[in-house]
Amino acid sequence: MTTQLRTLRAAEWDGWYGKLERAFGGTPEAPEERALYRDLTEVDRSIGVWDGSEVVGTAGAFSFRMTVPGGAQLPAAGVTMVSVQPTHRRRGLLTEMMRQQLADVRRREEPLAVLTASEPVIYGRFGYGMATRQAALRVETKRVALTLPDGTDGVRLRLVPLAEAVADCERVYAAVAAERPGMLARQPGWERLPLLDPPADREGTGELLCVLAEVAGEVRGYARYAVKAEWSPRGPDGTVKLRDIEALDPVVRAALWRYLLDIDLTSALVSHNRPVDEPLLQMVSDLRRCEVRVRDGLFLRPVEVGAALAGRTYAAPVDVVLDVEDTFCPWNQGRWRLTGDAKGASCERTTDAADLALSVRELGAAYLGDTRLSALAAAGRVRELRPGALAETSGAFGSDVAPWLPHGF
Known part of the structure; x- marks a missing residue:
């Protein structure tokens, strides 16, 4: 077998990405998501392995800046889109892609490489360590009360169409990201990621909604969520599915959480990714009514x-x-x-x-x-x-x- 490892050409993206989808189960992504990642792909940072005319391995990287302890935002290569076709496993292809990629990261003078792992066991041998964790939450909203700081009632909340709220949300996100290690300064185009809402992927929820929180006319927080309407013999039993929530101060954060936990016709709130020091867990009256599951988040490797x-x-x-x-x-x-x-x-x-x-x-x-x-x-x-x-x-x-x-x- 003769294989060739080289940089992707722009015209090859569809076939290259299709092989990535196949390696991850073969289910095509929603057209909206695929289009976004085509736009975000940095072709000069994307590599592949070809066996003749067939793509048998893929790997890419995004050019990020990540907040580190102390508040600096350092250049970091966001390793992504890594796959090897099942016909070509155990032949050293992944190792060679990782080696070439890290050499390129070094040439670009990026001191860090980061990734999220579909299978964490893979990346330790390339020097990546688990650097952050994330908490998945399920809150029984009708069985908890919140301890709220003074001023919560003074926060104005309003529902705004997703597209109209982008600038305000990104301004809040940028301020929050500058304070928490591990968060990424969003580069142009990445503001589209939290807006993805393909109808085919909603799993029974309604459309994605955005609520803004204002104090004295200034937007100081937001939450994006969808509601899955369900009914049981006892009555309404819907679920709030939280996409993201950010706030610039505890009062605004409390107002947003109160809003989310008090949405009509719902009895639970779920979120798949919150920080392990999520303030909500210090606000609830009964932590036992908040199922918390912690798992790995970001893996990090010092390149220099x-x-x-x-x-x-x-x-x-x-x-x-x-x-x-x-x-x-x-x-x-x-x-x-x-x-x-x-x-x-x-x-x-x-x-x-x-x-x-x-x-x-x-x-x-x-x-x-x-x-x-x-x-x-x-x-x-x-x-x-x-x-x-x-x-x-x-x-x-x-x-x-x-x-x-x-x-x-």
Whole structure:
């Protein structure tokens, strides 16, 4: 078998993407979703493997900027559209695509690569660590009450057509994204993603709706949701399916949650992706009426260890030498001295004795502050070489706000 790995040509996109759909079960996406991803695809960052004229492997990347602890928004390659056809598995094609892709990310001087994984077990061997988690919620809305801050009644709520609300929603999103690690600064075109509402994908819900929250004429929050109308022998038993909710302050957030939990003819609210520190869970009267399931979210890989660690700040002063193992990207292999605090950091090569030893995968897992280095050490994945170094470094890497990725890519 002779295969060729190369960059996608624009005219090949339909066939290339069709093979991606086949690898993920063969069900074509709704035309609206397919058209969006065609527009968003960066062809020069999309690669494939061809066996003759047949596409047998795909991989791509988006050019993102991601918020990291301290508020900087660093360049990050959003790895996406990865597939290998079942006829060509176990032949090293995925490894070669990942290798070429990471070399290209390095050439573009992006210190981070990130992805969401359909099968998380795949990506650890390429240096990706689980860096954020997400919570799925189901709230029995008729069996909980909310503790509301003063001023909630002063928030004006109004339903607005999706297209008319885009500018206001994106302004709120940009402000929120700048404060939470793991969130992506939305590039042009990505504002269309949360508006996708193909009728074929609604699964019995009505159309997607948008409610804006205003204070003194300023939009300070929004929620997008749909309602699935259902009836039981007891009466109305509908479900609010929440797409997203963002707010600039606790009062506006409370007003939006009260609205969502009090929609007529419904008895439950579900959301598939909220941060693990979702404030709603501190507002409800009975947490047992809020089913919470936590799973992996964003996977992260430092592509340039020095630039990645110097690009964020640290919750406590830290001066540590890290012995980093990275056989897949050998330019990262070796010892790095990280010095930093809440104001900034530097990370340079060193010949000094190491304080901690870990692989780049563990570094990626801890990078945004969700996974503690101490927890990884307890699992045998980080080794302390200088007494006290683990506690010092683990605390410094922490984030007061839980990192979170609000949408896939």
